[in-house]
Structure formats: C-alpha cells, structure tokens
Amino acid sequence: MGDGNSAYGKKKFKRSRSHFADRITADGRDGWPVTEGRYRLVACRACPWASRAVISRRLLGLEDALSMGIVDPIQDDRSWRFTLDADGRDPVLGIRFLSEAYDARETGYPGGVSVPAIVDVPSGQLVTNDFQQITLDLATEWTALHREGAPDLYPERLRDEIDDVMHGVYEDLNNGVYRAGFATNQKDYEEACTAVFHRLEWLSKRLAGQRYLVGDTITEADIRLFTTLVRFDPVYHGHFKCNRWKLAEDPVLWAYVRDLFQTPGFGDTVDFDHIKRHYYEVHTGINPTGIVPLGPELAGWLSAHGREELGGHPFGDGTPPGPVRPGEEVPASGRP
Template structure:
C-alpha cells in the first residue's frame, strides 16, 4: 500500500481496491485467466502488505510463473517509483511509476497507487491491488504452477477458523498499528492502543501452546501476522507509539517471530533498511525531520527460538523453498 504521512482524528483505511481476480478459469466479470509469464507482481520490500505477496510467491515457488518488480522504499504523494532499477524504469513494464499502470487501465484513477499490484504485461494495465484476495488466489488458483512440495497455505478444513483469525489479525494488529500511528487526537490514540494490545495479548496466549497460528503447520495466517511483527521494533514501537512493550520483551511472540524469520521464504524477503527508510521518510507528518534511526540491533533475529519443542512440521507434507533467485536477494547489509 501507500501510506503518505498524514494524521487524522481516527485513522480509517481506504479499502476500495480493484476487485478483479486472476483465476484458473478466467471466467466471469472482472476475472483474468491464470497464465505463466503473463503477469508481473509489483511490490516493495518496505511495505508489509506487499511483503505478504512476496513471501507467498516464494513459499509456493511461483518465481518462474510470475515475475516481480520492486519499487524503492520511498515515494511521493503521486506514486511508488522504480528508482532501484537502472534508469528508474521497471525493466519489464518500461515505466518509471506504478501509477502509469493504473492510469493505463483507469485514466484519472482517483485513489491511492498501492502495492502489491498485479500488472498485465502485454497491455501494461493494472489487474488488481486487492492484497488480501491476491495472496489467497496465489494459493488456490495458481496450483498448476506451484513448485513440487509447495505447502498448503489455505487448507480447506481450516478455512472457517482461519478467516476469523486473519480478520482479527488484520483489524486489530496489521491495521491496528496504523490506527495508533496516524491518530490525530489523544482519545483516538488511547482507544487504538488499547485495542492493539488486547489483540497482542490474545496472540501471545494463542501461540503459547501451538507453534503456528493454526496449529502444527504454517498457513497464510502466519504470513499476515509475521510482516507486522517483523516491523514492530524497527518502526511501530517508536514511530507509531505502540510502545507498551518491544517485541523482544514478549517471550512468546518474539520466539514465534524468530521461528518464522529463520524459515526459508520469510526472513530472506525482509529488508530492514528499506523498511526504516520508508516509514521514517515518507511519514513526514509524524517524523518531520526525516531522520532514520540507526537502531535497533537486529542480531537477535538469528538467535535460537526453541519453538520446535512445540512440535509441528513447518511445511506439512511439503518442503522448504530453495534459495531466492540471485536477482531477488536482499542486500547483505540490509539484513541481520
């Protein structure tokens, strides 16, 4: 997504995304057919919502079916940009701004230019930016292109409970940190803070006796929580004033987060330098100086977590993904 720095009395996220889907059949209004090499996932390592899509694509082994373009960590009020690429142009789409793909399909597009977005390469038009549905469709609609040993991230027998868990994680935690950070008055902040920590305590209790949110194996629910936890001490604790405790002061959640970080497909997608630069530079209403803090120390992410003592098999009957493609490696200096 794009969160330009601003505050308001009570933060409300604009959730009017492009509802189109990429589906196996491609039938129906607003549906596009699954096709290898047709679509490009445009993401940004800085953004937690885009980081979800990067992780799911990696876990399922879709790198050879769906290419990926990465925007830089900062953006203006207009658009995410491809300033990491030579000449500032996405090498596949040939555009400098993600907004160009939105405008190509919807001239005068009136809403925010958000990541992640799927773009139709032949036409250069945006297909969808509905981040929640996008990752579920990667699991359920792209199965013929999954790698051998890909995990089932959205198991049929868990979906009803998963949907409830993911909804609470989204409203109270993923979005809850933003509700704290962008609150424009004390009362709104106090309510947001209480809601966030009530949910964090619920998660702490849930994960005390099970290795993952849904039990013994990793699911999309874990992906969705992980991207917030990965950013918690680096930006949300201080920058967004979510400071009852640091993640490193919460034994259960900190161990759970380290367990996932050290699992192939999770930590190898996280770029802490880009994360900090995005939040502290883009959110100029919250941080008008634009100074990016030097800390926190990231070495703890690689320490023993002991979560395997709870049992479970991270990938169920599947296997871990192989190493990331060389072109998609996080720079060494941006990780622990």
C-alpha cells in the first residue's frame, strides 16, 4: 500500500516497485510451490491493494489453503502491527510486526513494509509483496485448490482486454488518487485530479451498457476497480481532495459499486471503520489533527441498484462463495 510501498515528500508521488517479487506457482519454479496450508496472507482491510487479495481469496474459496492474518489499520514507526490479535501476536506466525517476516527474508532491508504480503509459515520468511501479481497467481496458479464452483477471474480469452483496462484504471485512478492526495504543488495535484475524473467518466460510459468491466462476469478488472471505488467517498473525495463530484452523484458508477458490494465476497470483506481511521489518522502530513469524519452515511450501500437488468452472471457457470468464515467477519463497527 501507499504507506509502505511508495515515496512521498516534496517530489512528485511515486509508487515503488515491489522488492520481493517471487511467485508462488503450481510448478514451484521460484522455489515456492503452491501447497495447501504452507503460506499466510497478511492484509490490512484499510488498504486497497491488500483488499484485492482478500476478495480474490474469498471468491476462489482459498480459505483452507491460504490462511489470513489482519493487521491493525493504524501503523506506528515499526509499520504494520498484529495488535488486533491476542497478546499482540499473529497466532500462526507468532510475530508482533510484519517487519519481522521481512527481516527473516532479508536482514536490514531498507525499503518499506507493505501489504499484501504472503509469508512462508515454516520459515517465517516473506515470500512476496508484489500486489499486482499476487491476485493473478491466486486466480491462475492456485487452481488445484480452488473451491468447487470458483469463478475464472482471469479468463485466458479476455486477458489482453482485462490487462488493457486495468492498466488505464491503475495509472489514472488506483494510483491517481494517491498522486492527487500526496501532491505538494498545485500543478501536480491538478494533473492527477483531472486524470482521476477523466477515468471515472470513461468508466461511467463503459459501464452504462454492461454490468461488468470486461465480459459478462466478474473478473480481476472489477476487483481492482472496486477496491478504489468503495473508498472514494469515505476518503478520497475529502482526504485526497478528489472532490469534483462524489461517486454517489454518478448514477452508473454508484449502482455498479453497490452491485459488487452486495455480491458475496466483496462487501463482506470491507471494513469502513478501518478504512477511515487508517487514512485520516496515519496520513498526518495531510490531516495533522487526526480527526476522523463522521460521514458519509453507509446505509445506501445496501439499497437496490438495478444492475441485474443489464444481464451478466457474476460467477459465470460457477457459484457464489459460502458464508464468511468464523473469525474473518468484519466487525459491526465497519459495516453499513
């Protein structure tokens, strides 16, 4: 995420490349074969990049194969902390700070500690923090461990189009809101903010006549767009000054994001309390008082969206995921 995988300051915002880019694959070519129960996903529900992996894991039914730890949305100078767990330790890894897994992999690593991270449980070492690749591999390399009825989130016949759509969304919107929010001069801010809304307008036109971004089922492209849109009104509109208009003021995008929110695997992973507290309390350079706003009201997320009229099948020939696993539920404080 931005706080652990980017560079702020007086220069233009620049997101760093993932330093640990090993892949967990079916053939184990990087030394990390897909193995049930061997790895642990560490995520923060506040982070859009980590939330992609949380959603993918749930949609694909990988809960038994890939355990998950959730860190506190508020970091300290040691970065991500397991203070939500008993005794302040991750119950599987036995560590207090995610940085311990980074240190186990590379002592004295000078870069930031970011989520999502996948850790090798036997050795305690970080395997990868490559947020762009993790979800693609969950969809394509972990197929032997997918649940029955799991959707194909990265169908081969649509990959070129998915990649093209995701590239534009990443540059202008996923990362663009950060470039606007952390801009330190008017020119950089205006360029980034303008690109954000040009992309939103493009998306609104595209989604006016089709239920999902690419094809007639949910794909990786929808997951990556959702994790930014669900944060737009609560944090990006005010905190990052992306305030030309609210998402709720665009009928198409507001209906689209509510459709996904109400789809099993999406909204049931979202913690609005974590999202708001992280951005407003951690980014002290932008919000020095640390005050977390009361709004916006959340009840609208559960209102009818009408997107079924566009057709499409969320899970293709598959089925929705089952109920959220005990212990992985979002607390009532974070739900509409």
